[in-house]
Amino acid sequence: MPRPADTATATMSAITMMVRSGNGAMPAFRPTEISDAELAALAQWISTSKKDPKEHGQ
Amino acid sequence: MNGVSRRDMLRTGAVGTALLASGAAAASPLDSARMLPPDVNSAAFAAAVAELRAIVGNEWVFADADSTLPYTKSFIPDLRGEHVPSGAVAPASVDEVRAILKVASKYRLPMWPISTGKNMGYGMATPASSGQMVLDLKRMNRILDFDAELGTVLVEPGVTYQQLNDYIEANNLPYWLDVPTVGPIVSMVGNTLERGVGYTPYGDHFFMQCGMEVVLADGTLLKTGMGSVKDSTTWQAFKWGYGPYLDGIFTQSNFGVVTKLGMWLMPKPPVYKPFVVRYPNVEDVAKATDTIRPFRMNNLIPNGVLMMGALYQLAMFKRQRDIYTGTGPIPADVLKAEATRNGLGMWNVYFALYGTDEIIGAVEPIVRGAFEASGGEVLTSDEMTGNPWFEHHRTLMRGGMSLEEIGLVRWRGMGGAIAFAPVAPAKGAETQGQSALATEIMNKYGFDYAPAYAIGGRELHHIIFLMFDKGDDAEAARAETCMNEMITRFGERGWCAYRSSVSTMDLVASQYGEANRQVNARIKQALDPLHIIAPGKQGIA
Numbered sequence: 001m002p003r004p005a006d007t008a009t010a011t012m013s014a015i016t017m018m019v020r021s022g023n024g025a026m027p028a029f030r031p032t033e034i035s036d037a038e039l040a041a042l043a044q045w046i047s048t049s050k051k052d053p054k055e056h057g058q
Numbered sequence: 059m060n061g062v063s064r065r066d067m068l069r070t071g072a073v074g075t076a077l078l079a080s081g082a083a084a085a086s087p088l089d090s091a092r093m094l095p096p097d098v099n100s101a102a103f104a105a106a107v108a109e110l111r112a113i114v115g116n117e118w119v120f121a122d123a124d125s126t127l128p129y130t131k132s133f134i135p136d137l138r139g140e141h142v143p144s145g146a147v148a149p150a151s152v153d154e155v156r157a158i159l160k161v162a163s164k165y166r167l168p169m170w171p172i173s174t175g176k177n178m179g180y181g182m183a184t185p186a187s188s189g190q191m192v193l194d195l196k197r198m199n200r201i202l203d204f205d206a207e208l209g210t211v212l213v214e215p216g217v218t219y220q221q222l223n224d225y226i227e228a229n230n231l232p233y234w235l236d237v238p239t240v241g242p243i244v245s246m247v248g249n250t251l252e253r254g255v256g257y258t259p260y261g262d263h264f265f266m267q268c269g270m271e272v273v274l275a276d277g278t279l280l281k282t283g284m285g286s287v288k289d290s291t292t293w294q295a296f297k298w299g300y301g302p303y304l305d306g307i308f309t310q311s312n313f314g315v316v317t318k319l320g321m322w323l324m325p326k327p328p329v330y331k332p333f334v335v336r337y338p339n340v341e342d343v344a345k346a347t348d349t350i351r352p353f354r355m356n357n358l359i360p361n362g363v364l365m366m367g368a369l370y371q372l373a374m375f376k377r378q379r380d381i382y383t384g385t386g387p388i389p390a391d392v393l394k395a396e397a398t399r400n401g402l403g404m405w406n407v408y409f410a411l412y413g414t415d416e417i418i419g420a421v422e423p424i425v426r427g428a429f430e431a432s433g434g435e436v437l438t439s440d441e442m443t444g445n446p447w448f449e450h451h452r453t454l455m456r457g458g459m460s461l462e463e464i465g466l467v468r469w470r471g472m473g474g475a476i477a478f479a480p481v482a483p484a485k486g487a488e489t490q491g492q493s494a495l496a497t498e499i500m501n502k503y504g505f506d507y508a509p510a511y512a513i514g515g516r517e518l519h520h521i522i523f524l525m526f527d528k529g530d531d532a533e534a535a536r537a538e539t540c541m542n543e544m545i546t547r548f549g550e551r552g553w554c555a556y557r558s559s560v561s562t563m564d565l566v567a568s569q570y571g572e573a574n575r576q577v578n579a580r581i582k583q584a585l586d587p588l589h590i591i592a593p594g595k596q597g598i599a
Contacts, residue, residue, distance in 0.1 A: 020127055030129065031128075032216070
């Protein structure tokens with residue numbers, strides 16, 4: 001079983017990867033649009049925020 | 059819920075692995091995400107990169123696989139790795155742009171300028187040919203001037219519509235923007251230079267442009283129109299200047315790098331009233347067009363009208379498999395039933411009236427009567443509030459911020475889309491002919507026909523989104539073949555695109571004839587003899 005801290009790190013790195021490469025219908029975003037530091041803070045926020053029960057995306 | 063959950067993918071970290079495996083096959087490879095230009099060897103490239111780093115700083119030159127990755131993403135097919143950049147460089151000032159072009163000239167390293175690189179259906183930031191280095195102007199993101207009396211702005215390429223929107227709100231200025239779809243992440247300069255369109259009375263973006271600053275390949279700094287006059291106060295007020303009008307040759311072009319652009323903004327009207335007219339049948343496209351045209355010509359309807367096909371509308375918020383699980387395109391009866399379920403017609407015409415209650419009160423009965431006589435059902439916010447499509451277009455027709463139309467790209471599988479945008483005169487028979495031809499070709503290849511007609515004054519842009527699964531190479535190949543056949547067969551009828559993806563620029567340029575191409579080539583030769591700026595852009599080598 002992975003420890004929660006490891007899972008959080010993996011999630012943050014997956015978010016960073018998704019933003020920089022653009023996954024599927026998502027455009028890629030570059031350091032000129034969102035800096036590495038901003039992206040790290042965003043990934044931290046997303047990975048620790050509660051799920052929105054109204055979210056309907058797939 | 060069916061399919062893949064975004065949250066699950068994030069949790070497992072599966073995304074990165076899948077993406078890293080999809081490198082392009084390269085003729086002159088550096089690594090999976092990058093390719094060198096054919097005439098530049100890796101030693102020369104390394105020397106050029108070192109000089110570029112000296113200009114903009116280490117962190118703003120992207121010359122390895124990881125850092126170049128965000129520039130390679132596009133939604134269009136690229137099966138042979140023909141649109142893979144060698145890297146990217148991001149200047150912060152006009153002086154840095156000039157210095158970069160000097161280095162590019164020295165090493166014959168072609169530069170592909172982008173503003174924000176969000177050219178959704180047309181290739182995003184990717185260059186017309188592999189090996190070009192992306193010249194990313196996003197860091198130049200200042201609103202240089204906002205004249206609150208004239209309603210004019212002067213902006214740099216990195217300014218997004220969202221940034222300008224925030225500025226207007228923060229300063230409580232009485233003006234509206236006119237946005238392309240997905241405006242929040244798009245550059246006002248980039249969209250205007252591509253001659254994009256929007257949905258308010260200021261919908262023809264290039265028409266509302268006034269003055270630009272251009273860096274030429276040799277470092278010359280040109281300010282067009284009144285901008286060339288010493289101490290001029292008229293740069294953003296008068297478009298034409300003196301002598302030949304030059305702004306046009308720097309749009310959809312590779313004759314220079316535009317570093318500043320002036321735009322006119324619409325005064326915010328006291329009252330705004332959006333409408334939708336529903337038509338029940340596919341064949342109604344002709345009647346709808348013939349009803350809209352006179353009102354666009356006499357300006358009783360002042361805005362960029364959208365006539366949206368049911369399939370385009372549904373694809374904004376749904377996936378194909380939500381509606382149909384069979385193979386091939388969605389059958390007509392299934393589509394119609396789904397449209398009806400969602401409060402949509404087979405065609406949905408969105409227009410708006412702007413002004414005062416008295417003005418709108420006088421105009422509404424005239425246009426309402428004409429649409430009803432043509433078989434349309436005229437609806438307003440009284441009936442349609444809460445309908446996601448009506449809300450979307452209500453936002454667009456007042457220049458509001460929305461990213462919803464990106465939803466189109468995920469219609470099938472992992473997503474993918476390429477746009478075909480032929481123009482035609484705004485006549486019913488023309489729309490009927492174009493819709494019939496597009497349906498025939500797209501269905502033959504197994505794709506759905508997703509149409510939107512944007513009606514300007516006397517013309518219409520027919521925006522066709524070919525939605526496919528880029529994660530499936532066989533399907534991407536079919537999409538490519540289908541697109542080529544559409545461009546070719548529309549061309550045989552005299553219908554050509556106003557704009558095209560980086561993968562079809564040569565084909566479309568060839569349809570505009572040899573004289574047109576030669577004149578462009580001669581201007582290119584005069585202004586950029588080393589062909590440093592965006593070779594292949596709009597078919598201009």
